[in-house]
Amino acid sequence: MRDFSQDHHWLSINTATVRKQWPLDRIIDECARRGIRAISPWRDQVAAVGLEKVARQLRDAGIQLSGYCRGGFYPAIDGQGRQAALDDTRHAIDEAKTLNAPCLVLVVGALPGALAGKAQYRDIGRARAEVHDGIAASLEYARQVGMPLAIEPLHPMQAAERACVNTLEQALDLCDELDPAPLPGSAPALTPAFSRQDRQEASVTASGAQLGAALGVALDIYHVWWDPKLQQQIARAGHNAGNHPTKNRLLAYHVCDWLTPTRDLLNDRGMMGDGIVDLNKIRGWVEQAGYVGFSEVEIFSDLDWWQRPGDEVLDTCIARHKAVV
Amino acid sequence: MRDFSQDHHWLSINTATVRKQWPLDRIIDECARRGIRAISPWRDQVAAVGLEKVARQLRDAGIQLSGYCRGGFYPAIDGQGRQAALDDTRHAIDEAKTLNAPCLVLVVGALPGALAGKAQYRDIGRARAEVHDGIAASLEYARQVGMPLAIEPLHPMQAAERACVNTLEQALDLCDELDPAPLPGSAPALTPAFSRQDRQEASVTASGAQLGAALGVALDIYHVWWDPKLQQQIARAGHNAGNHPTKNRLLAYHVCDWLTPTRDLLNDRGMMGDGIVDLNKIRGWVEQAGYVGFSEVEIFSDLDWWQRPGDEVLDTCIARHKAVV
Numbered sequence: 001m002r003d004f005s006q007d008h009h010w011l012s013i014n015t016a017t018v019r020k021q022w023p024l025d026r027i028i029d030e031c032a033r034r035g036i037r038a039i040s041p042w043r044d045q046v047a048a049v050g051l052e053k054v055a056r057q058l059r060d061a062g063i064q065l066s067g068y069c070r071g072g073f074y075p076a077i078d079g080q081g082r083q084a085a086l087d088d089t090r091h092a093i094d095e096a097k098t099l100n101a102p103c104l105v106l107v108v109g110a111l112p113g114a115l116a117g118k119a120q121y122r123d124i125g126r127a128r129a130e131v132h133d134g135i136a137a138s139l140e141y142a143r144q145v146g147m148p149l150a151i152e153p154l155h156p157m158q159a160a161e162r163a164c165v166n167t168l169e170q171a172l173d174l175c176d177e178l179d180p181a182p183l184p185g186s187a188p189a190l191t192p193a194f195s196r197q198d199r200q201e202a203s204v205t206a207s208g209a210q211l212g213a214a215l216g217v218a219l220d221i222y223h224v225w226w227d228p229k230l231q232q233q234i235a236r237a238g239h240n241a242g243n244h245p246t247k248n249r250l251l252a253y254h255v256c257d258w259l260t261p262t263r264d265l266l267n268d269r270g271m272m273g274d275g276i277v278d279l280n281k282i283r284g285w286v287e288q289a290g291y292v293g294f295s296e297v298e299i300f301s302d303l304d305w306w307q308r309p310g311d312e313v314l315d316t317c318i319a320r321h322k323a324v325v
Numbered sequence: 326m327r328d329f330s331q332d333h334h335w336l337s338i339n340t341a342t343v344r345k346q347w348p349l350d351r352i353i354d355e356c357a358r359r360g361i362r363a364i365s366p367w368r369d370q371v372a373a374v375g376l377e378k379v380a381r382q383l384r385d386a387g388i389q390l391s392g393y394c395r396g397g398f399y400p401a402i403d404g405q406g407r408q409a410a411l412d413d414t415r416h417a418i419d420e421a422k423t424l425n426a427p428c429l430v431l432v433v434g435a436l437p438g439a440l441a442g443k444a445q446y447r448d449i450g451r452a453r454a455e456v457h458d459g460i461a462a463s464l465e466y467a468r469q470v471g472m473p474l475a476i477e478p479l480h481p482m483q484a485a486e487r488a489c490v491n492t493l494e495q496a497l498d499l500c501d502e503l504d505p506a507p508l509p510g511s512a513p514a515l516t517p518a519f520s521r522q523d524r525q526e527a528s529v530t531a532s533g534a535q536l537g538a539a540l541g542v543a544l545d546i547y548h549v550w551w552d553p554k555l556q557q558q559i560a561r562a563g564h565n566a567g568n569h570p571t572k573n574r575l576l577a578y579h580v581c582d583w584l585t586p587t588r589d590l591l592n593d594r595g596m597m598g599d600g601i602v603d604l605n606k607i608r609g610w611v612e613q614a615g616y617v618g619f620s621e622v623e624i625f626s627d628l629d630w631w632q633r634p635g636d637e638v639l640d641t642c643i644a645r646h647k648a649v650v
Contacts, residue, residue, distance in 0.1 A: 111601055114585045122603040128553065157482040159551035160585050160601045170553045226484035228453065228495045260439045260485050265587055276436055276485045278447040 001287050004295070004325055011321045012038035012066035013314065014254065014298035015045055021310035024049045025057060030314055032061040038294050040067040040252070043092060046099070055098050066294040067150065067218060067252040068092070068101035072163070073109035074134025075127040077120045081112065082130065089138045093147045102293075103150040103251040104142070105218045106135065110164040119160065127164045135215070136178050143214050150218040150251040151175065157265050158223075168224055168233040171217045172249060179215035181247045213247050219286065220254035220298065222269055225277045231285050238289020250291040255279060255325055256299045267302040271316055273324040283325065295325050326612050329620070329650055336646045337363035337391035338639065339579065339623035340370055346635035349374045350382060355639055357386040363619050365392040365577070368417060371424070380423050391619040392475060392543060392577045393417070393426035397488070398434035399459025400452040402445045406437065407455065414463045418472045427618075428475040428576040429467070430543045431460065435489040444485065452489045460540070461503050468539050475543040475576040476500065482590050483548075493549055493558040496542045497574060504540035506572045538572050544611065545579035545623065547594055550602045556610050563614020575616040580604060580650055581624045592627040596641055598649040608650060620650050 004010060013036055015027050022030065024045040031039055039058075046054050058064070071089035076082045089106075096104040108131040113120040121127075135149065142149050151171045154163035165171050217237060224230055239248035257275030262268050272279055283295065297317045299305050305313050329335060338361055340352050347355065349370040356364055364383075371379050383389070396414035401407045414431075421429040433456040436444040446452075460474065467474050476496045479488035490496050542562060549555055564573035582600030587593050597604055608620065622642045624630050630638050 111585075114601060117585050119585060119601045122601050123606070124551065124603070155482065156480060156551040157587070157590070160583060164551075166551055166553065226449065226481040226489075226491055228491065258485060260436075260442050260444060262482070262590055265482070265590065276439055276444045276447050278449070281448070 001284050002292070005322050008034075008036065008318045008321050010294050011036055011318060012040055012294035012296040013317060014040040014067075014069070014296050016042055016069070017297055017299045017305070017317065018310045018313050019045060020306040021313070024054060027310075028054070028057050028061055028063060030310060032063055034314060034318060036063070036314070036318070038064050038066040038296070040065060040069060040105075040296050040298070041099075042069045043095065046095065051095055051098055055100075058099065065096075065099055065101040066296045067103050067105050068096040068099060070105045070107050070152075071138065071149070072106040072131075072134070075109045075112050075130040075164070077112045082134065085109070085134060086137050089134075090141055093138070093142055093145060093149075096147050097145055101147070103148040103216070103218070105150050105152050105252065106138075107152055107154065108135065108163045108165050110158075110162055111160050115161040124159065124164050131164060132174065132178070135174065139178055139215055148213060148251055149215050151215070152218040152220060152252075153223055155223040166223075167227055167229070168217065168219065168237065169227075169229055172233060172237055175213065175215045175217065175249050179213055179247075213249050213251070216249035216251035218252035218254065219250060220256075221277055221279065221282055222254070222256050222258060222298075225258060225282065230282070234282075234285045234289050238286075238291065248290050250286060250289060250293075252296060253283075253286055253291060253293060254296045254298045255283075256297065263303060267300040267306075268304075269299045269301055271299060271301075271305060272297070272320040279325050295321065297321070326609050327617070330647050333359075333361065333643045333646050335619050336361055336643060337365055337619035337621040338642060339365045339392075339394070339621050341367055341394070342622055342624045342630070342642065343635045343638050344370060345631040346638070349379060352635075353379070353382050353386055353388060355635060357388055359639060359643060361388070361639070361643070363389050363391040363621070365390060365394060365426075365430075365621050365623070366424075367394045368420065371420065376420055376423055380425075383424065390421075390424055390426040391621045392428050392430050393421040393424060395430045395432050395477075396463065396474070397431040397456075397459070400434045400437050400455040400489070402437045407459065410434070410459060411462050414459075415466055418463070418467055418470060418474075421472050422470055426472070428473040428541070428543070430577065431463075431474055431476050432479065433460065433476060433488045433490050435483075435487055436485050440486040449484065449489050456489060457499065457503070460499065464503055464540055473538060473576055474540050476540070477543040477545060478548055480548040491548075492552055492554070493542065493544065493562065494552075494554055497558060497562055500538065500540045500542065500574050504538055504572075538574050538576070541574035541576035543577035543579060544575060545581075546602055546604065546607055547579070547581050547583060547623075550583060550607065555607070559607075559610045559614050563611075563616065573615050575611060575614060575618075577621060578608075578611055578616060578618060579621045579623045580608075581622065588628060592625040592631075593629075594624045594626055596624060596626075596630060597622070597645040604650050620646065622646070
């Protein structure tokens with residue numbers, strides 16, 4: 001297991017963490033100033049500054065992406081809605097390419113209308129079927145352009161409104177169905193998106209071949225920490241588990257903490273170390289499975305961290321990354 | 326599937342649903358007045374009125390129990406705490422016997438101290454091991470006196486504070502380990518607790534043998550509706566799934582609804598029909614698996630139903646039971 005205690009080489013900041021404090025260009029500057037090497041920005045933050053401008057600023061600052069947020073939200077009440085979701089996700093894939101992201105994170109969606117408190121139907125099985133078909137459609141284009149898609153299983157408390165993929169096992173079942181492992185003996189497919197040095201560090205076998213799945217998962221401990229099958233399914237996701245080496249499904253790893261009590265179902269995440277998640281143990285499982293990428297901090301916190309100065313938030317992320325992640 | 330639309334023969338009221346309005350003796354009277362045949366009371370409500378008095382009142386009113394709430398909360402920081410939990414659960418078993426309950430519901434507990442915001446450790450695996458051992462210990466006594474124990478998997482959002490058994494699959498794995506199915510051909514064990522007529526309706530094979538597991542589950546749709554493996558695991562739990570007939574694990578079935586948005590992680594449950602759960606479909610799965618017991622309404626609702634007159638709440642439960650359950 002990597003030693004994080006000496007530096008923050010493997011720290012990434014999901015830019016939602018300081019979204020209430022600063023626009024994206026300022027966030028990039030503040031990260032660069034602190035030697036933070038990676039971020040994961042949201043589409044609306046990028047759009048507010050301008051895609052090309054952000055791409056240039058990232059290049060100039062030497063900051064890479066650990067992911068791009070986000071595509072998905074596939075279920076809709078009619079064909080027009082479903083097509084709009086596919087088009088939107090295609091745009092997200094294009095933006096991710098422009099920003100040289102290692103993957104596009106998919107928050108897959110759930111019951112149409114539920115996010116506005118007006119679910120159009122109650123059949124979560126139907127929503128799951130629409131998600132299956134939506135990912136399959138997005139994957140065709142993602143493969144063409146070489147942008148891995150990372151399904152993010154969301155906590156079951158968000159199953160109605162945001163994502164009906166709610167366990168790592170469910171996400172991996174989808175991956176295996178839509179992006180099956182190559183037959184033993186076939187040549188590993190090179191995923192163009194995995195081209196930067198750090199991704200290569202995370203994806204090079206003893207033989208030097210580049211590895212990576214077209215479809216994988218973004219594992220956020222906030223959503224999955226409670227899962228009794230977590231250790232087992234993390235092992236399944238990795239390339240140290242007897243999987244074909246191109247099928248390391250672990251494309252991103254997000255951290256924060258679970259507070260007791262949790263006062264809001266969406267925006268009351270804790271800073272690492274302030275809650276009850278056994279972060280070190282879970283990172284051990286993830287690295288055991290072969291993940292050696294960034295540890296991305298993603299904290300939505302209306303009541304606490306979004307109220308504090310951005311400097312304090314970033315400095316605390318660095319300190320906690322070294323102390324408890 | 327049973328037709329609920331004509332009457333409320335299979336309705337039970339979990340007495341927490343009107344706990345803010347009335348003491349238990351009044352709740353029993355109000356249920357009797359409405360022809361509600363079953364309730365599931367909480368220990369503190371029983372204690373406030375008096376155990377023997379409640380038992381007598383239930384007999385006089387002809388009201389039976391669909392369950393008794395609750396034992397469990399096994400994990401503790403030391404041996405003294407663990408022994409106190411075992412003693413407390415033993416008392417709960419005795420009370421359940423006095424009240425002639427068909428099962429004692431177990432809310433198994435989680436990280437010690439987390440409910441008070443001060444978790445004593447972060448290792449949920451350790452809490453799960455303590456729960457395993459606690460149930461095993463309680464089960465010895467429960468078998469002696471013939472009181473089935475019903476593990477209630479709680480929603481993952483309550484995994485830190487209230488129960489670290491969070492999926493039906495996990496609960497059934499525990500059942501199979503601690504209360505394995507008899508070998509094919511062995512005589513079905515008669516479970517004395519299943520002695521009242523309605524439980525017999527729910528537990529009699531063609532050959533007339535009484536059925537029942539010593540350890541099973543209380544399935545509350547609020548906690549499990551989101552689970553992608555729900556249908557599969559319900560089928561596994563039932564005695565129509567190739568299980569030995571004494572191993573129908575479905576000991577209780579609880580309903581309410583999941584609201585969008587949900588404003589509180591504990592006390593914002595919805596009345597059936599006001600949320601997004603496909604109640605009828607899930608009851609279909611449960612009955613397909615062989616469950617023919619009560620449909621127990623359990624609604625914790627600080628912001629809505631606990632603020633309304635008890636009469637309105639009970640009348641609404643009856644109406645919704647017929648219309649949407």
